[in-house]
Amino acid sequence: MWNDRCDRQEVEVPLSDNEQRLLEQMERALYAEDPKFASAMRGANRRPGAGRRLAIGGTGIVLGLVVLVFGVANNNIPIGVLGFVCMLGGTAYAVSSKRRGPVGVVNAAGAVRPPVKRNRSKASFMQRLEQRWDRRRDER
Numbered sequence: 427m428w429n430d431r432c433d434r435q436e437v438e439v440p441l442s443d444n445e446q447r448l449l450e451q452m453e454r455a456l457y458a459e460d461p462k463f464a465s466a467m468r469g470a471n472r473r474p475g476a477g478r479r480l481a482i483g484g485t486g487i488v489l490g491l492v493v494l495v496f497g498v499a500n501n502n503i504p505i506g507v508l509g510f511v512c513m514l515g516g517t518a519y520a521v522s523s524k525r526r527g528p529v530g531v532v533n534a535a536g537a538v539r540p541p542v543k544r545n546r547s548k549a550s551f552m553q554r555l556e557q558r559w560d561r562r563r564d565e566r
Contacts (some may be wrong), residue, residue: 483520487513
């Protein structure tokens with residue numbers, strides 16, 4: 427008879443050399459086939475400090491809710507608005523990220539290269555569009 431309650435335990439099992447090679451080949455194929463998707467999936471990892479940002483943001487949301495209820499209970503509109511703004515700020519802080527822009531670009535070979543620093547020239551908008559078009563055409 428099988429026991430209805432099953433005790434499960436997670437165990438880390440290292441990949442064999444062959445499995446690691448296969449995984450690396452699959453990753454390279456994914457990067458080569460769809461680099462945009464691969465970059466998006468790579469960026470989905472949790473970043474250091476994300477838990478702390480969520481905790482501080484959650485505290486701001488709860489504090490704002492308490493202030494909002496207090497303001498409504500006392501019929502004090504400015505206090506209620508202050509509580510709402512506090513909730514909004516806590517939410518924005520919790521979901522925001524410290525990262526400002528891309529940290530790298532995945533090329534067709536699957537390697538990540540740092541983003542190119544571009545100097546803003548005094549060219550007009552149309553000239554910059556033409557330059558971008560020419561660069562794209564030259565890459566093919």
